[in-house]
Amino acid sequence: MAAVAESASRAGLIEPPAWSRALLPRLIEAQRGRWALWLAPLVVSGILGYFALPAEPPAWLGAAALTACIAAWAGLRGAWPLGPTLVAVAAVAAGFSAAQLRAAGTGTPILDGRLGPVSVQGRIVEIAPLPGEGGRVLLEELSIKRLTPEETPKRVRIRIAVPLGALAPGDEITILAELLAPPPPAAPGGFDYQRQAWFEGIGAVGFAYGAVREHVPGPPASHWSDFWAELRHRVTLRILAAMPEPEDAIAAALMTGHQGAIPNDIIEAMRDSGLAHLLSISGLHIGLIAGILLFGLRAGIALVPWLALRIPAKKVAAVAALIATAAYVLLAGATVPTQRAFLMTAIVMLAVLTDRSPFTMRLVAWAAAAVVLVRPEAVLGASFQMSFAAVTALIAAHESLASRLPAPHGLAARVARAIAGIALTSLVAGAATAPFAAYHFHRLADYGVLANMIAVPITGFWVMPLAVLAFALMPFGLEASALAPMGWGIDAIIWVARWVAALPGAAIAVPAVPPAALALFVQGGLWLSLWRGRWRWLGVAPLPVAALLTALHPPPDLLISSDGAVVAIRDETGALRLSDPRKGGIAVETWLERNGQEIRLSWPIPEQGGGCDGEGCRAEVKGRRIAFALTPAAAAEECGRADLVISTRFLKRGRCRGTLLIDRGALWRAGPHALWLTEEGVRVQTVRAFRGDRPWVADRNRPPSSLPAFLPWPGQ
Numbered sequence: 202m203a204a205v206a207e208s209a210s211r212a213g214l215i216e217p218p219a220w221s222r223a224l225l226p227r228l229i230e231a232q233r234g235r236w237a238l239w240l241a242p243l244v245v246s247g248i249l250g251y252f253a254l255p256a257e258p259p260a261w262l263g264a265a266a267l268t269a270c271i272a273a274w275a276g277l278r279g280a281w282p283l284g285p286t287l288v289a290v291a292a293v294a295a296g297f298s299a300a301q302l303r304a305a306g307t308g309t310p311i312l313d314g315r316l317g318p319v320s321v322q323g324r325i326v327e328i329a330p331l332p333g334e335g336g337r338v339l340l341e342e343l344s345i346k347r348l349t350p351e352e353t354p355k356r357v358r359i360r361i362a363v364p365l366g367a368l369a370p371g372d373e374i375t376i377l378a379e380l381l382a383p384p385p386p387a388a389p390g391g392f393d394y395q396r397q398a399w400f401e402g403i404g405a406v407g408f409a410y411g412a413v414r415e416h417v418p419g420p421p422a423s424h425w426s427d428f429w430a431e432l433r434h435r436v437t438l439r440i441l442a443a444m445p446e447p448e449d450a451i452a453a454a455l456m457t458g459h460q461g462a463i464p465n466d467i468i469e470a471m472r473d474s475g476l477a478h479l480l481s482i483s484g485l486h487i488g489l490i491a492g493i494l495l496f497g498l499r500a501g502i503a504l505v506p507w508l509a510l511r512i513p514a515k516k517v518a519a520v521a522a523l524i525a526t527a528a529y530v531l532l533a534g535a536t537v538p539t540q541r542a543f544l545m546t547a548i549v550m551l552a553v554l555t556d557r558s559p560f561t562m563r564l565v566a567w568a569a570a571a572v573v574l575v576r577p578e579a580v581l582g583a584s585f586q587m588s589f590a591a592v593t594a595l596i597a598a599h600e601s602l603a604s605r606l607p608a609p610h611g612l613a614a615r616v617a618r619a620i621a622g623i624a625l626t627s628l629v630a631g632a633a634t635a636p637f638a639a640y641h642f643h644r645l646a647d648y649g650v651l652a653n654m655i656a657v658p659i660t661g662f663w664v665m666p667l668a669v670l671a672f673a674l675m676p677f678g679l680e681a682s683a684l685a686p687m688g689w690g691i692d693a694i695i696w697v698a699r700w701v702a703a704l705p706g707a708a709i710a711v712p713a714v715p716p717a718a719l720a721l722f723v724q725g726g727l728w729l730s731l732w733r734g735r736w737r738w739l740g741v742a743p744l745p746v747a748a749l750l751t752a753l754h755p756p757p758d759l760l761i762s763s764d765g766a767v768v769a770i771r772d773e774t775g776a777l778r779l780s781d782p783r784k785g786g787i788a789v790e791t792w793l794e795r796n797g798q799e800i801r802l803s804w805p806i807p808e809q810g811g812g813c814d815g816e817g818c819r820a821e822v823k824g825r826r827i828a829f830a831l832t833p834a835a836a837a838e839e840c841g842r843a844d845l846v847i848s849t850r851f852l853k854r855g856r857c858r859g860t861l862l863i864d865r866g867a868l869w870r871a872g873p874h875a876l877w878l879t880e881e882g883v884r885v886q887t888v889r890a891f892r893g894d895r896p897w898v899a900d901r902n903r904p905p906s907s908l909p910a911f912l913p914w915p916g917q
Contacts, residue, residue, distance in 0.1 A: 236285070238562055238731045240292045241569040247296025248577045251304075255893035260305065263298030270294055300577040304896060309355040309404040311395070311899040317379035318410055320346045321357065324419065325372045327534075328365055328434050330441065330453065330462040335362035337461065338374075339403070345380070354404025361409040366438055370430035371419025380407040382899040387791035388760060389875050389891035390713065392641070399897035400578045429531045433457050436532065436675065443681040447695070448688035451480065456668050458482050458533035467695060472642070473708035474701035475631065475649025476656050479694065482533045483588055485657075487542035489665040490529050491550070494522035497669075519553040529672075537579040538588060541572045545592070562600070562731065565593050583641040587634040590726065594633035595626060597730035620654070627653040636722040636747075639711040643794040646708055652701040656694045663690035710797035715754045721747035756796060757875035758822055762788045763888070765849040765868050768829045770804065770822050778802045780818045780829050788873065819843070823878045825914075836864075844914060845876075845883065859915050863908065871906035882913035 251258070270291035277283050323340030330336040341356045359378050368374070383398035383406050398404070419427075437457045441449045450462035460480055471477045478485065498518035503509050523546070530543045545568045552564075569589055572579060579585040627650040639645055646652070667687035671680045701707055721743040728740030760769040760777070767785040769777040769792055777792055779785065782801035785792075793799065804818050805811030811820035816835035819828050828843035830836035836848045840857035852864040861883060863874060871887035885908055894901050 235562075235731060235733060238566045239289070239727075241566040241573075242727055243289055243292035244296035244299075244570055245573055245580050247293035247298075248300045248573055248580045249296075250293070251297050251300035251577070252581060254895075257304075257895060258301070260301065263294055263301045267291055267294035267298050296573065296577065299574045303400075303577045307402065308399055308896050309402045310352055311399060311897070312354060312380055312382045312405040313899045313902070315379070315381045316345075316347065316405075317407065318377050319380060320375060320414075321359065321378045321380070321409075322373070322375040322415070323357070325368060325370050325374060326356065327370060327430055328368055329459050330365055330437060330450075331360070332450070332462055332464055334364060335360065336365050337361070338368070340374075341402075355402040357405040357407065358398075358403055359407050359409055361413070363412055365434075368413075368416070369419065370434055371427050373415075373417040373419065374413050375415035376409040376413055377411065378407045378409045380405040382406075384787065385763075385872055385892070385899065386888050387762070387788035388757075388795060388873050389886045389888050390716070391791050391795065391888075393892065393897075395899060396892075396895075396897040397578070397582070429535075433459075433532050433534065439675065439680060440671075440684065443684045444688050448691045451691045451695070452668070452684060452687060454480050455482065455486065455664065456532075456671070458536065458539070467698070470695070470698040470702040472644065473646060474652040474698040475646030476652050476694065476698050476701075478587075479656060479660055481538065481584065482536075482542075483538045483584065484542040484545065484592060485660075486665065487526060487530065487539060487546050489661050490669060491522050491526045491546045493666050493669050494525050495519055495550075495553075498522060516554050519550045523547060523550045537572070537576050537582065538584045540576075541568060541579075541585065541588060544568045544571055562593070562596050565589065565596060583637060586641075587637045590633040590637060590723075591630040593730050594629050594726070598625070598629045600733075623654050623657065624650060627657070633726060636714070636719055636726075639751075640714040640719045643711045643713065643797060644708055645711055646701075648701045648704055648707055652697055656697045659690050659693050659697075663687075664694070710794075710799055712751075712756060712797040713754070713795040714751050718747040718750040718754070721750065755877060757886075758878045759827065759845075759847075759874075759876040760792050761847060761863065761868060761874040761876070763868055763872045765847070765865055768818070768847055770820050770827060772802075772805065776802055778804050778820075780804055780813060825878055861912050861915065867906050867908050870900075870903050871908070872900065882911055884911055885909070 247263075251263070270287050274284055274287040274291065277287070321340065321343065322345075323343040325338050326341050327339040328336055329339075337358055337360050339356055339358050343353050343355075343357060345353050345357075357380065359376065359380075361376065383395040383403060385395045386393050398406070437453050437459050440453045440456060441462070443449070444452055447464050447467055450460075450464070451467070454460040454463060458481075463480065468477070468480070471480055495518050498521050499514050502512065502514040502518065508514075526543060526546055530539045533539050545564060548564050548568065572585070631646075631649045631653075635645055664687055667683045667690065671683035671687060674680045674683055725740045725743035725747070728743075729737050730740075731737075732740070756771065756775070758771045762768075762785060766781070767789055768780045769789070772778055775796075776798055777796050779789060779801055782789075782803055789801065793801065804813050805820050812818065813829075816832055817828060817830040817839075819826070819839075821827070825844040826842070828835075828839035828846045830839055830846055830848045830850075833848075833850050833852070836846055836850065836852060836857065839846045839860070840862075841859040843860055845861045845863070846857060848862065848864040850864065851866045852862060868874065871889040873888045875886045877884040877886075887906060887908075889898070889900065889903075889906065890910070892898050
């Protein structure tokens with residue numbers, strides 16, 4: 202799309218007329234050729250608009266808007282200023298249409314509630330190892346007792362505790378399992394794994410009881426996807442068998458994309474040190490593989506004079522590197538990040554073949570538009586957002602600084618420039634991805650530049666070259682000779698991660714960032730990156746506004762889990778206190794992360810105006826008495842005394858007069874609740890209301906909640 206718009210710009214179809222150029226000559230000339238770069242962000246805006254809707258729009262809406270824009274533009278023949286405006290609106294409509302089309306062509310029945318123990322029969326699509334013995338299997342072609350074919354999900358992901366070497370993709374197995382719906386967000390605005398699973402065709406997750414009951418080995422791989430899935434599994438097993446823990450798990454993550462076996466303490470150290478990006482195959486790894494192969498093959502050809510004189514070594518090496526990189530992407534599961542990275546790598550190799558510079562912003566714009574039009578849901582993921590933010594910022598920095606820096610003379614100057622380049626790359630990429638890290642992970646690594654300056658060269662010059670060598674030696678059974686020294690490099694990276702993570706203030710917990718603030722950060726960053734000249738510095742203006750919005754964003758005063766097992770209240774210091782710190786699991790962890798909090802605290806003790814016992818908990822929040830009742834008797838006792846009663850039982854609202862009531866029925870209908878207490882009443886936001894009536898919402902067929910969005914205090 203970017204290329205089409207660029208051609209149109211050169212042809213004069215979306216350029217302003219002479220009178221406008223006379224008014225703004227400097228701006229027009231300075232930004233010539235840059236207007237088309239905004240088409241990719243506009244496409245993304247259309248996709249985000251689709252996902253932000255509270256209900257599914259008419260199927261014809263996006264296509265009709267796109268057709269109308271194209272027809273109007275053709276009728277006006279690109280006349281200024283309506284012509285460029287229609288091009289922009291058409292880009293938004295194209296993104297909206299792509300999201301609609303993708304949603305219409307995918308999805309799965311989603312299990313609503315819990316089912317099991319139940320017999321599950323299916324064909325293994327993928328096997329992912331976990332720490333210790335066992336792993337997760339992805340099954341399709343399912344037969345599930347107590348579910349009709351119409352109710353049966355396309356795929357389920359189940360944790361099993363059996364040796365993975367006995368299984369292979371393509372095998373049919375029967376297991377006794379407990380199934381439940383993929384988890385929805387733990388709080389309004391939280392990560393929606395259920396939506397992600399729906400687009401992957403996964404309608405249930407769970408765990409198996411005991412061993413596999415029936416196992417029928419599958420036939421030889423007959424489909425392209427089956428071949429790569431089986432090869433991925435076998436390569437992963439050979440890596441795990443050839444290396445000690447935990448180096449084997451990280452090697453598997455770098456070579457086949459399986460991260461599940463990495464211990465949690467290493468994941469936390471990598472995250473707090475700013476090195477978590479090294480664990481997931483993305484642009485860095487794809488680029489390293491392609492670069493290692495390109496320069497290695499070119500050097501190998503140069504060592505054979507007869508061959509070097511007869512073939513274009515650089516271009517032959519580029520083609521071979523691209524083919525090998527494509528195999529690496531398929532071996533890693535061809536996830537959205539690897540697809541994006543491969544697409545950009547392919548464009549780089551094409552530039553090498555045509556003797557053109559690959560480091561241009563058009564490369565990023567074209568790759569972004571291609572990825573989001575094929576997989577629109579990728580826009581919502583942290584991987585897509587952070588990878589494109591980093592690449593866009595790095596190319597913008599390259600465009601700005603490349604012509605200003607003098608060429609180094611001498612070995613010392615070249616080494617100094619290389620070190621400065623690594624530091625600048627880490628600084629620019631870290632600054633570009635920091636808003637997304639705060640939004641998705643609620644954590645910022647303060648010493649990420651330091652950690653990356655040490656770990657990235659180890660990865661690029663030691664670990665990944667040995668990974669390439671291990672791949673080459675695997676057909677001969679000699680991979681251990683490369684994997685052993687590769688493990689030494691991985692050990693060094695782990696040491697760096699732990700050392701940096703242990704430094705004082707290495708990681709900062711960040712409270713939840715509102716979407717409006719993130720949008721301002723993105724707008725400012727794009728303005729800084731895509732424009733040229735002094736005009737670009739206007740992009741700085743939205744950044745302090747975004748920071749102010751984040752600082753002033755009011756967090757909820759109470760949080761209630763979907764099953765009513767845990768209630769969190771906010772104390773005077775802003776910390777969340779839990780009715781039972783031992784319960785809640787991932788929901789409570791999400792609450793604490795979104796609050797920028799690292800430890801679990803209990804409700805206030807009686808001396809502090811609160812307390813818990815076998816009947817429930819009581820506390821005072823913003824001058825209002827809050828009661829969490831575990832039994833009907835406790836709820837009856839608090840009715841009329843407390844301002845707000847939260848009950849784990851189904852209660853009739855009329856039996857609790859003089860008190861606001863949120864019972865088990867409201868939680869069942871609407872999911873987790875977030876409450877803000879004001880002088881006038883309680884503002885209520887639920888996960889169900891936040892997500893809307895969309896196809897990926899498992900409980901959308903449940904009766905709507907009877908609670909309004911605002912509850913006035915009794916007597917007001």
